[in-house]
Amino acid sequence: xxxxxxxxxxxxxxxxxxxxxxxxxxxxxxxxxxxxxxxxxxxxxxxxxxxxxxxxxxxxxxxxxxxxxxxxxxxxxxxxxxxxxxxxxxxxxxxxxxxxxxxxxxxxxxxxxxxxxxxxxxxxxxxxxxxxxxxxxxxxxxxxxxxxxxxxxxxxxxxxxxxxxxxxxxxxxxxxxxxxxxxxxxxxxxxxxxxxxxxxxxxxxxxxxxxxxxxxxxxxxxxxxxxxxxxxxxxxxxxxxxxxxxxxxxxxxxxxxxxxxxxxxxxxxxxxxxxxxxxxxxxxxxxxxxxxxxxxxxxxxxxxxxxxxxxxxxxxxxxxxxxxxxxxxxxxxxxxxxxxxxxxxxxxxxxxxxxxxxxxxxxxxxxxxxxxxxxxxxxxxxxxxxxxxxxxxxxxxxxxxxxxxxxxxxxxxxxxxxxxxxxxxxxxxxx
Amino acid sequence: xxxxxxxxxxxxxxxxxxxxxxxxxxxxxxxxxxxxxxxxxxxxxxxxxxxxxxxxxxxxxxxxxxxxxxxxxxxxxxxxx
Numbered sequence: 001x002x003x004x005x006x007x008x009x010x011x012x013x014x015x016x017x018x019x020x021x022x023x024x025x026x027x028x029x030x031x032x033x034x035x036x037x038x039x040x041x042x043x044x045x046x047x048x049x050x051x052x053x054x055x056x057x058x059x060x061x062x063x064x065x066x067x068x069x070x071x072x073x074x075x076x077x078x079x080x081x082x083x084x085x086x087x088x089x090x091x092x093x094x095x096x097x098x099x100x101x102x103x104x105x106x107x108x109x110x111x112x113x114x115x116x117x118x119x120x121x122x123x124x125x126x127x128x129x130x131x132x133x134x135x136x137x138x139x140x141x142x143x144x145x146x147x148x149x150x151x152x153x154x155x156x157x158x159x160x161x162x163x164x165x166x167x168x169x170x171x172x173x174x175x176x177x178x179x180x181x182x183x184x185x186x187x188x189x190x191x192x193x194x195x196x197x198x199x200x201x202x203x204x205x206x207x208x209x210x211x212x213x214x215x216x217x218x219x220x221x222x223x224x225x226x227x228x229x230x231x232x233x234x235x236x237x238x239x240x241x242x243x244x245x246x247x248x249x250x251x252x253x254x255x256x257x258x259x260x261x262x263x264x265x266x267x268x269x270x271x272x273x274x275x276x277x278x279x280x281x282x283x284x285x286x287x288x289x290x291x292x293x294x295x296x297x298x299x300x301x302x303x304x305x306x307x308x309x310x311x312x313x314x315x316x317x318x319x320x321x322x323x324x325x326x327x328x329x330x331x332x333x334x335x336x337x338x339x340x341x342x343x344x345x346x347x348x349x350x351x352x353x354x355x356x357x358x359x360x361x362x363x364x365x366x367x368x369x370x371x372x373x374x375x376x377x378x379x380x381x382x383x384x385x386x387x388x389x390x391x392x393x394x395x396x397x398x399x400x401x402x403x404x405x406x407x408x409x410x411x412x413x414x415x416x417x418x419x420x421x422x423x424x425x426x427x428x429x430x431x
Numbered sequence: 432x433x434x435x436x437x438x439x440x441x442x443x444x445x446x447x448x449x450x451x452x453x454x455x456x457x458x459x460x461x462x463x464x465x466x467x468x469x470x471x472x473x474x475x476x477x478x479x480x481x482x483x484x485x486x487x488x489x490x491x492x493x494x495x496x497x498x499x500x501x502x503x504x505x506x507x508x509x510x511x512x
Binding site for chain 2: 186187188189192207208210211213214215234236237240343344371373374375376379400404409410414415
């Protein structure tokens with residue numbers, strides 16, 4: 001089998017550039033072949049990659065395709081208990097990372113289906129696991145190949161194990177491009193890596209772009225392609241990007257884990273043409289019902305292994321929680337109608353954070369909500385009621401330290417207030 | 432509030448954020464680049480800083496949309512009325 005990316009073991013062109021070294025396509029091919037041999041020799045049918053390093057993610061995907069095994073891509077910030085539960089539940093035989101380790105889990109009787117399983121970031125609750133068909137993922141990656149990005153260098157801005165991060169790596173690998181992996185995932189670290197490698201494409205959230213533009217100076221980078229996703233792109237940010245990179249094509253995309261990339265807009269204007277509604281566009285169909293965007297997508301993921309997040313309607317359409325407003329010949333995504341908080345493109349479930357806060361010593365009640373701001377769209381805000389007699393200053397320090405320890409950076413309440421009471425609405429919900 | 436007073440506010444808030452993380456807080460001047468790498472704050476800390484400044488100073492210069500800034504001094508200027 002040729003593997004996922006048609007790698008040749010004698011190819012010395014780069015595929016990943018780190019701050020201090022380069023991984024060639026040939027070296028990746030050899031590492032993937034070794035892994036395939038090892039997996040076959042041990043009759044591994046399900047494997048997991050647990051690393052943020054593109055080397056391990058790509059060789060795991062390639063080996064999974066070669067050996068027709070299932071692959072689980074796990075976030076590195078998941079607590080060990082969740083990782084172990086997944087290994088046990090799905091009888092995962094091999095964990096791939098800086099050191100590959102057999103788990104000793106019995107192979108089980110479920111035949112592998114050649115799928116890739118990706119996880120939502122559920123640091124507090126168990127993560128949701130979505131199954132993706134490898135062929136569909138590769139089709140999507142190849143569909144993203146244009147003359148504009150042949151031989152391109154992509155800055156890996158997204159979490160490498162998340163859907164968007166995997167998609168960027170697959171596209172770069174499938175198009176003969178290079179993935180640029182920063183030494184430090186901060187605005188300054190991203191800029192440093194981008195300048196050092198001379199990246200030509202950056203795909204990132206609007207929040208990333210706003211802080212990136214604050215860090216870079218004119219002439220730092222010569223980008224060919226700028227892509228915005230994960231949050232609705234606003235006109236001010238699109239205009240600033242256009243001004244900073246006059247030569248680049250600027251694209252904003254609407255995508256979700258469930259439906260994949262649904263549409264791409266290239267005209268530099270926020271929203272999308274209203275004419276795209278109720279007609280087929282870029283392979284997907286869109287409609288608005290009761291003010292919400294519905295999608296019928298050919299490349300939709302196959303299923304959730306765990307709980308469903310977005311309801312699929314009887315007619316096969318996916319009902320999103322994104323509200324759409326029509327103004328003239330343009331349609332705009334104006335917000336979400338569920339309780340999820342979009343923090344710079346990462347979804348936060350307030351209930352999970354509330355549950356985490358309630359587990360902390362001295363916490364009697366907690367409410368978590370999104371607070372809007374001009375930089376990251378929303379921030380996580382928390383109000384906490386303490387048990388009687390608890391020292392507020394000490395509790396605050398302890399609770400925030402516990403949050404930073406156990407939660408991903410975007411999930412940590414940045415606005416944290418200790419209050420006397422939390423109002424309860426007539427519905428019985430915390431208001 | 433004067434620009435110098437607002438700069439003082441920025442310095443106080445950023446110092447507390449870094450304290451919370453157990454990181455050293457370098458002196459912040461008008462020329463300090465907020466996301467330049469010298470201060471170990473991320474874009475969410477910056478978002479929080481902007482919220483707190485709005486609370487402390489009483490108005491939001493970003494109400495009409497985002498305005499470019501890079502240094503602490505440039506941010507302070509936005510809040511001077």
